[in-house]
Amino acid sequence: MMKMTGKAFAKKLFGAKYERLSRTLLIDVIIFWGLYIAGFQVQVAASVRILMLSAFTAGVMWQALSSRDNAVELKHMLMLPHQPQEFVFSYVAVLGAYTVLTKTGLLLAVLLAVSAWKPIEMIGMVISMLHAVLMAAVVYSLRKYWYAGGIWAAAIVSVILFLGSGLLLDLLLFVNGFVAILILRKAEVYAFYQGESEKSHAVRQRKKASLWRYFFRYLSCHKNYMVNTAVMWCVAIVMPYFLRGMAGLSVVPVGFAILSLNTPICILLSCDRDLEQAVRFLPGQKRRFCIPYCLFIFSCNMAADMIFLLSWQMQNGGIAVSLIAGAVFFALQSAVLSVLLEWLYPIRNWKIESDLWHHPRKYVVPVVMLLLAGGASAWPALLYILLALLAVEIPVLLFICGRHPE
Amino acid sequence: MGETLLTVQNLSAWYSEQKRILSGFSFSLAGHEVAGLIGLNGAGKTTFLKVLSGLLPTFRSDGICFCGAPVDFRKQDFKLCRYTVFAEDNSFSYFTFREYLAYVCAAYGKEVTDVSELVQGFHFEEYTDTLLRELSTGNRKKAFLITAFALKPRLLLLDEPVNGLDFQSTEYLYQRILGYKEYGTVLFSSHILESITLTSDRVFVLEDGKIRQTFEGGQINAADIREALHDENDR
Numbered sequence: 001m002m003k004m005t006g007k008a009f010a011k012k013l014f015g016a017k018y019e020r021l022s023r024t025l026l027i028d029v030i031i032f033w034g035l036y037i038a039g040f041q042v043q044v045a046a047s048v049r050i051l052m053l054s055a056f057t058a059g060v061m062w063q064a065l066s067s068r069d070n071a072v073e074l075k076h077m078l079m080l081p082h083q084p085q086e087f088v089f090s091y092v093a094v095l096g097a098y099t100v101l102t103k104t105g106l107l108l109a110v111l112l113a114v115s116a117w118k119p120i121e122m123i124g125m126v127i128s129m130l131h132a133v134l135m136a137a138v139v140y141s142l143r144k145y146w147y148a149g150g151i152w153a154a155a156i157v158s159v160i161l162f163l164g165s166g167l168l169l170d171l172l173l174f175v176n177g178f179v180a181i182l183i184l185r186k187a188e189v190y191a192f193y194q195g196e197s198e199k200s201h202a203v204r205q206r207k208k209a210s211l212w213r214y215f216f217r218y219l220s221c222h223k224n225y226m227v228n229t230a231v232m233w234c235v236a237i238v239m240p241y242f243l244r245g246m247a248g249l250s251v252v253p254v255g256f257a258i259l260s261l262n263t264p265i266c267i268l269l270s271c272d273r274d275l276e277q278a279v280r281f282l283p284g285q286k287r288r289f290c291i292p293y294c295l296f297i298f299s300c301n302m303a304a305d306m307i308f309l310l311s312w313q314m315q316n317g318g319i320a321v322s323l324i325a326g327a328v329f330f331a332l333q334s335a336v337l338s339v340l341l342e343w344l345y346p347i348r349n350w351k352i353e354s355d356l357w358h359h360p361r362k363y364v365v366p367v368v369m370l371l372l373a374g375g376a377s378a379w380p381a382l383l384y385i386l387l388a389l390l391a392v393e394i395p396v397l398l399f400i401c402g403r404h405p406e
Numbered sequence: 407m408g409e410t411l412l413t414v415q416n417l418s419a420w421y422s423e424q425k426r427i428l429s430g431f432s433f434s435l436a437g438h439e440v441a442g443l444i445g446l447n448g449a450g451k452t453t454f455l456k457v458l459s460g461l462l463p464t465f466r467s468d469g470i471c472f473c474g475a476p477v478d479f480r481k482q483d484f485k486l487c488r489y490t491v492f493a494e495d496n497s498f499s500y501f502t503f504r505e506y507l508a509y510v511c512a513a514y515g516k517e518v519t520d521v522s523e524l525v526q527g528f529h530f531e532e533y534t535d536t537l538l539r540e541l542s543t544g545n546r547k548k549a550f551l552i553t554a555f556a557l558k559p560r561l562l563l564l565d566e567p568v569n570g571l572d573f574q575s576t577e578y579l580y581q582r583i584l585g586y587k588e589y590g591t592v593l594f595s596s597h598i599l600e601s602i603t604l605t606s607d608r609v610f611v612l613e614d615g616k617i618r619q620t621f622e623g624g625q626i627n628a629a630d631i632r633e634a635l636h637d638e639n640d641r
Contacts, residue, residue, distance in 0.1 A: 205504070205534075205535045206502070206504065206505055206535075207504055207508060207518070208505070208508050209501060209505040209506065209507075209508040209509035209512065210505075211509075213505075214498070214500045214501055214505075217500040217537070218500050221500065272496075272497070272499075274494075274495055274496040274497040274499075275497045275498060275499075277461060277492070277495075277497060278495070278497030278498060279497075280460070280461060281459050281460060281461055281485075281490060282485070282510065282513045283482050283485035283486050283513050283514060284482065284485075284513050284515075285513065288509075288512065288513055404482075
């Protein structure tokens with residue numbers, strides 16, 4: 001039974017013939033060798049490496065556990081007779097394997113390629129990843145005691161930072177992981193099933209439809225997207241402190257490009273297949289849907305850029321109108337490109353939401369923005385050329401929307 | 407029934423090249439008629455409605471005409487003439503019904519009409535200002551059906567419209583489908599024989615992506631259609 005439960009989940013996550021696993025591992029190897037041969041090296045402390053791997057693994061595992069698609073799968077599986085303990089372990093094992101092999105594997109490949117490490121440290125890294133998987137599963141199953149989970153997680157982070165790395169830390173993580181297994185043995189299987197929310201949103205009676213209201217409701221119902229936006233604003237506040245030492249005002253466009261990294265709001269159609277079907281089927285959606293959507297992303301980006309500029313002005317001073325124009329360019333251009341990508345190439349082949357949140361296509365626009373920012377930092381006149389191009393691009397796109405509204 | 411509204415000749419449609427879902431599919435729809443599509447699971451009913459809705463680009467045909475002129479299902483002119491209620495639809499889930507109706511009416515360039523009769527008929531009064539995501543499957547279906555009947559397009563496509571509806575709403579839906587001939591044509595798919603026999607002027611029995619048999623007017627009776635479906639199952 002345990003084998004069958006595990007197989008059912010594994011086939012959903014890795015594909016019918018586990019083809020996704022071999023593909024991802026091949027990509028990891030290619031990235032490792034590519035970076036290793038390039039000889040790009042940075043100094044990363046062993047404790048930071050352990051912390052990065054642990055935090056990333058736990059975060060992805062949490063996303064996988066709380067995925068709505070998994071809830072649907074779980075509903076059907078839980079309806080069948082099952083052994084609770086076996087079910088919990090096979091479920092956690094498959095989600096853990098998915099997290100470590102398809103997500104953390106990539107981070108591990110990058111870390112191993114760009115930083116110096118000893119073979120013995122590899123044991124610690126593997127233990128930290130497995131430990132993070134178990135911890136995320138335990139805290140998730142006991143989320144009604146979230147404060148206890150929070151204290152437990154904070155204690156582990158403190159231990160990692162305090163002990164750095166070494167045999168003692170490995171041993172502690174191993175013991176803690178064992179405790180997590182003991183708790184999972186007693187875990188209630190239904191604790192992993194996040195049923196439909198019964199919370200009803202009081203909505204005022206409105207006879208007019210506003211997509212802006214729709215987008216704000218969407219944002220407020222997805223707490224992780226809200227958190228992501230709040231994190232970007234916090235980054236906007238502290239970034240001037242880190243950037244000012246680099247190259248003065250010329251580095252400000254790089255800040256704008258980094259702040260366009262609020263990617264969850266840029267995959268609205270990819271993550272909602274029914275909405276995508278509806279906007280393709282209803283008439284005139286290039287104009288009626290895409291333009292408000294573009295303006296919504298622009299406003300989110302622009303809000304972060306304005307916080308960044310205000311923070312820079314307070315810390316370093318010297319903000320001129322040209323930089324405000326630069327903020328408009330980066331916020332609007334990234335919004336336009338994001339909407340174009342969503343309309344022309346939505347992400348379709350995702351298995352669970354977690355795939356979507358780490359899909360490489362999401363980072364295409366921020367990478368383009370970073371390249372443009374790099375160019376504008378090296379050659380400030382480029383910003384004016386880009387603004388002029390944007391001034392042409394927008395009317396052309398609006399004209400196309402008007403001519404071909406379908 | 408009026409003049410020919412839609413003709414489709416030798417249509418093939420597929421999701422992957424290896425397996426054709428529709429093949430050699432030809433049919434025509436008259437203006438102001440109700441046509442029912444019935445067939446076993448996998449016969450191609452939903453695929454055909456998806457092609458007509460412009461959602462499946464992988465198809466080929468010897469000729470498709472709407473009101474006598476060649477038509478592209480993805481062009482604005484055709485989109486403005488049709489509306490589809492899908493079997494399952496969770497789109498625009500952060501709109502309320504009223505907001506969704508206003509949004510769709512704006513997209514079709516129409517004024518929002520008084521829908522109180524439809525709302526009452528479908529017993530939907532309590533839910534008009536609730537987010538669509540918070541509605542049950544049946545109530546969400548009602549929201550899309552009310553929108554469809556309020557919009558009054560020339561061609562109304564309904565994919566399994568009865569699924570999820572309660573008894574009273576199903577009866578009301580039959581009345582509405584019958585009364586729709588005043589405004590345009592309804593093409594709907596269903597597994598429920600009763601829904602087809604009670605409302606349709608013509609019934610198309612689908613098998614392996616083709617129309618195997620057509621029943622018209624007085625020929626439409628449950629026994630004969632059931633027999634046609636049994637034959638299909640036995641083949």
